[in-house]
Amino acid sequence: MLKWIPLLPLIGFTINGFWYALIQCRPGAKKAGATIPGLIATLAIFGAFLISVKTFLELKGMPAEGRFVEQHLFNWIHVGDLDLKMALRVDSLSTLFTLVITGVGTLIHLYSIGYMSHDATPGKFFAYLNLFCFAMLMLVMGSSLPILFLGWEGVGLCSYLLIGYWYEDLEKAKAGKKAFIANRVGDLGFLLGMFMIYTHFGTLEFTKITELLARGDFIAAISPAAITATCLLLFVGCTGKSAQIPLYVWLPDAMAGPTPVSALIHAATMVTSGIYLVSRLNGLFSLSHTAMMTMAVIGGLTAFFAATIAIAQNDIKKVLAYSTVSQLGYMFLACGVGAYTAGVFHVITHAFFKALMFLGAGSVIHGMHEEQDILKMGGLRLKMPVTFVTFLVGWVAICGLPPFSGFFSKDEILWNAFASPHGSKLLWVVGAVTAAMTAFYMTRMFYLTFMGKPRFDESKMGGAHDSHAAHGHDDHAGHGHADHGHAPQGVHESPATMTIPLVVLAILSIVGGFIGIPHMSWLEEWLEPVIPAHDPATFTAGHTTEYLLMGVSTLIAILSIAYAWKTYTNLKEASARKARHAKLHETLEHKWYVDEAYESAVIQPIYEMSVKLWKNVDVAVIDRVVLGFGRVSEWTGQAARTAQTGSIQVYAVMILIGLALSLGYLVRGF
Amino acid sequence: MNTENLVAPWVVQSFCAMIFFIGLSGVLVRRNILVILMCVELMLNAVNLSFVAYAHQLQDMGGQMAVFFIIVVAAAESAVGLGLLIAMFRTLKTVDTDEIRLLKE
Structure with a gap:
């Protein structure tokens, strides 16, 4: 049964891929439209989601020690001592990932049906999407490092295909190439780390590695330097895939792809694979204090710098992209201070609210006829009510206001950064400042997009077909709007296939945090077999401090929101302030010239x-x-x-x- | 069998060699393809004679057997050769090897 989780998307890819390559590609072939390929792809991933849920329920009924399902598919490589099996293994950690990937993935697929309705080659798009999900599922379900690596490379390839989807535009093709190359640099690190593990552990299977890690005498025989080197090499792989300093540069450029792709890659799947790897091998990482420290510092720095850049971006997707980099920095900060559970928790909540915001942004872009500049939006709350309300939820969630999901996961991370044995006050300060900046730039984006007065000329909107062609919707102008049930002109709310996923994700963004309420965290207990829980005694601060910090961070977020709100209500004053700090603003706008x-x-x-x-x-x-x-x-x-x-x-x-x-x-x- | 009246073997073999080399020099020297073909026949028959002589001297019928084969093959060869020659003459209007250098072109 397990094998059908990755197999269904693969089947969907095969159907759509062959259909596209053999039939639709022919000159003069009848255009299939987005609906049928989209439905095939959506059904495939939805089926995978149902099986994931079933697997999850199965696991739920098992005792904590034996909480895993395994399926051996075939013997893959057998050379000398190396005996690699192609086997899938789902335990409490990977089941969460499969649920998120297939669940959020389904919503994104559904959304894409609406979003890609004007596209010239939707069959190809949906084939890629399904292939992407297949690779990602292999990544989290593989029972050994090479299978994980297979998925790891697979998502790299698919990100290249999807980011450069509109490859007629040279800039977009370049963005795809950049993502691929930056990832390759990281992959080299991952590969070397994998070799190191094989050299020292003699096996690549997670279960065996975990067993060996538990044996003190075995670990004592390995030099600490080797362990640190292994961890750092694996972490290099993570910096590539999960967009950390110094390899994060590909992610903002990856916004060149269609918006659902951004949501899929940057929220639900690919970028979280680094966190998955670290949490999966948490026993190994915990052995090396240097590696942990590096991870926490890099994570903190990434969170901070990306947030500063996000403040000065005007492209709605760029803001979200830097926000993603920043949030991923948070997750690595969490892993670096030993709070793997908090990292995974943030992966989940972030998947909800970031997918929601990306899809919301996509809805805005779709409704605004490919306009991405937030300075040219404004007042959209009336034109796009559903998008507005759902985006509002995402905004509150990422700002970290209770009781929305972002609050719980972010606070968990900040608390661990402050008090865990690996953490320090400085890391907490970095995290808290980043949280304040996050609230600021998100409010800025939200306000400029939805509030205030419209800053666009609606009468020009309907006729703006030229800009569509420039954005790659080549056949857009040919069809005309009326064919697709659009209002003939003007800004409009998106169709139901796009708004339904938004609503579902909004609900998840509200309730998603309740799985990890401090001190009664279901998540911590659930992940216990994979990620050993903290001993509260090792924490350097008590409960009173914890609640105090919680209050402080909430207060920071509220103040930051209020400040941003006040600033951007008066746009003249805001631009005057911008002019006063022109140099700083320019540096930020140019992303620190990285x-x-x-x-x-x-x-x-x-x-x-x-x-x-x-x-x-x-x-x-x-x-x-x-x-x-x-x-x-x-x-x-x-x-x-x-x-x-x-x-x-x-x-x-x-x-x-x-x-x-x-x-x-x-x-x-x- | 009375051997005294017979010709000595070396005489016969010398004779054969003589005819063979006459044929060979004809092949190498003459320019007329028809003559060259005839010289080839001369060489073949010299060999035949040599075979027969040895067959008699060594009392081995294998030599005579070989001669039969050679005669058959030679007949076929001359038939094909003459046919080619005629075809060649029809297209090239010459049988002079100095003028036929198709292999070089």
């Missing part, structure tokens, strides 16, 4: 080196050698050619000479 720095520090040198290698090695040496061989054989041929006179008698004489020589050799033996 892309530029990478360009000059990494990309340019590599490019120049490539040019040099090309000219000095390829052209000067290799080409010369190859062409030289050609010239030598040509010359030899010219010389040998003179012997061929064409006269029969000359040939006969040569045959005679040859015969005489051969006979002479045979008779005399020279």
Whole structure:
């Protein structure tokens, strides 16, 4: 039964993929539209969701020690001592991930039916989406590191395909390439880390690694440096996949893909795989204090810097992208201070509210006819009521106001950063400041988008077909709006396939936090078999402090929201303030010039080196050698050619000479 | 069997060799394809004679057997050769090997 969870999306991919590649791709083929491929894909992932739920219920009925389901599919690789089985294993950790992936994935698939209705090649899009889900499910369900790696690479590939989906636009194709290459850098780290694990543990299966980790004598035999190196290498892999400093640069650019893709990659699936890996191998990471510290510091820094950048972005999706990077930093901060449960908790709540916000933003963009600049929006609360209300929920959740889901998970992280044995006050300060900034930029985005007066000219909206073509909706202009049940012009609310997922996600964003209420956390108890719970005695602060900090962080969020609200109510004053801090604002708007720095520090040198290698090695040496061989054989041929006179008698004489020589050799033996 | 009246073997073999080399030099020297073909026949028959002589000398019928085969093959060869020759003459209007250098072109 277990195998059907990843298999169903794979089947969906096969159907849609072949249908697209063999039939719809043909010139003159009838366009299938988004509905049927979309339904196939949605049903596939929904089926996977139902099985995930069934598996979850099965696990729920089991005792905590033996809480796992396993299915052995086939023997994959058998070489020497290495015996790799293709096996799926779902335990309390991975079941949460499968639920989130398939659940949120289903909603995103459903949403895409509406969102992609104008697209030229929806069959291809849905095939990619399903393939993506398949890879992600393999990642979380694999019973050993190589299977995880298989999924790890699979999501990398699919992110490339989906981000560069509108590849006619060079910028978007470049964004896909960037995501792929940044991920490859991380993957190298992951691969090396995996080799290290095999060298020291002699196995790649999670269960066996966990068993070995529990044996003190075995661990004592491994040098601490090796463990630290392993953890850091794996963490390099995580920085790539989960967009941490220094490899986070691909994620904001990945906004070039269709918005549902952003929601799927950045909220529900791919970026959380780093957290999954760390939580899965939490026993290993906990052994190395250095690795933990690195993880916490990198996470904290990423959270902080990404939040500062998000403040100055005007593209609604860019704000969300940096917010995602920032929230992922939070999760690694949690893992770094040993609070893996809090990290996983934040993965789940973040999946809800961030998917909600991405889809909400997609709805806004769809309704605004591909307008992404929040400075050109405003007052959308009246035009798009459902989007407005659901987005409101997402906004409150990410700002961390109780009792919305973001509050619980964020607070859990902040508390652990403050009080856990690995944590420190400084990390808490970074986290709290980031929380304040998060509330600020989210309020800014929310206010500029939905509140205030409209800052766009609606009469121009309906006719703005040119901009659609520029955004890759090539056939948009050809169809006209009326075909799709749109109002002929103007800003409009999105169709039901898009609003239903928003509503469901909004409800989840409200209630999602209740699985991890402090001191009666269902989640902590559930994850106990995989992630050992903290011993409260090791905490450096008591309950009173905890509640106090909770209050402080809520207060910070409220103050920050109020400040942002006040600032952006008076837009003139806001822009005047912006002008006063022009230099800072420019730096932030240019993302601390990180892309530029990478360009000059990494990309340019590599490019120049490539040019040099090309000219000095390829052209000067290799080409010369190859062409030289050609010239030598040509010359030899010219010389040998003179012997061929064409006269029969000359040939006969040569045959005679040859015969005489051969006979002479045979008779005399020279 | 009275051997005294017979020709000595070396005489016969020398004779054969002579005919063979006459044929060979004809193949190498003459320019007319028809003559070349005839010279080839000469070489074949020299070999035949040599075979027969050895067969008699060594009292082994294998030599005579070989001769039969050679005669058959030679007949076929000359039939094919003459056919080719005629075809060649029709298209090229010559039988002079100096003028036929198709292999080089």
